[in-house]
Amino acid sequence: MANRTKRIATMFAAMMVGTSASLAGGPVDDKLVIDGELEINTRVPAPEGHPFDELISGWHYRTPETRDLEADSFQNPGMLYVERGEEIWNTVDGAAGKSCASCHEDAETFLKGLGASYPKWNEEAGKPFNIELQINQCREQNMQAEPYKFDADDQKALTTYIKHQSLGMPMHVDLSEGEMQDWWEKGKELYYTRTGQLNLACATCHENYNGNYIRADHLSQGNVNGFPTYRLKQSAMVSLHNRFRGCIRDTRAAFPPAFSDDLMALEVYVTWRGTGLDIETPAVRQ
């Protein structure tokens, strides 16, 4: 309880300081070391064929207070979701009377690095799967449980727990499997397509203007290595497709459903754009 109160108080302080941030260009020069132990690769050289030379985590674009929250796993409010996710992992649910742990016994070994390799081609479904879709498939087929509704608290917590098991491991999508390359192409096309009344593409903001303030927001490269991320503004965990939809909505466009082909293609492509950046889940963002 005391921990929780302290966490919330720190969060609030960070938000307040965050709102008075002054203009400053570019990513900050700093190192992310979690609990003084685990160094995270937040700046890495870009893969071949990438529009940037260097890939930079969104962490470098946040205020010192927000960065500190992420560097301290005791203060990081997202860690509550990791704990909750671990509980879910071990809890029996559904008609088959099983938990995730019933089949995937040694969670630490099974999950290590797994989240860093998603999205991943799923042959049976004939499309790329992210962690959320894989969870739902195991719930339906292996547990005879209801699939989670998009952004259900348990979906976010379990996804956060799974991704967290790859903390500090480099993100990598395997484009050689199945039709991944086609999905990558489709995602790329979407990334450069202008949407909405404001007529903006992902690239307009995240490729052309990263490092600049747009109103109170310091634009980053829009990388996905911290998802699900804890957002101070919403005091909640935010899933990747929620973030995508928010960015699309901000162009005054209708946004596609979560896990639709469009957003899965975007996830494949945008994950590739962050190739080699370490997983930070749960990252803290403003």
Add this chain to the structure above:
Amino acid sequence: MFKGATQFSLPAAFAGLAILAASAAAAGTVAPDSVPIEDMEMSQSLTGVPGDPLAGREAFADRKKGNCLACHANADLSAQLFHGEVGPVLDGAADRWSEAQLRAIVVNSKDVFGEQTIMPGFYTLKVGINVDEKFAGKTILSAQEVEDVVAYLLTLKEN
């Protein structure tokens, strides 16, 4: 001399077009995209009614209207927090641009700065795909709001 431009009466052809084309546009206003921007200029007023700089100042700052501060700093509005830095600082904009140029920039910046600009076109229907139905077929600013914003921009002088 640019002041005079707002008093030109509308050519009959354009007035007719406006009535036919845009249900949103009141009679007598120029419909979106019906007057071409040429050589980075649009000298014709969209409404024939002189712009009101005070109303323009409000539309400029209003997040649901111009939201110009999202990308531009402007010392005249320093009381408002969070001026963006994506576009140039607008102090002295009226020293750099004529009324006809400022109108063209606000109406459809793509016709002035090129297709790649991040600045939205505020009085055009040449926009992105999948426009939310709340905004479909509508321009970001009304014709009179454009005139008001232009009148406001003309007050941003340093010399």
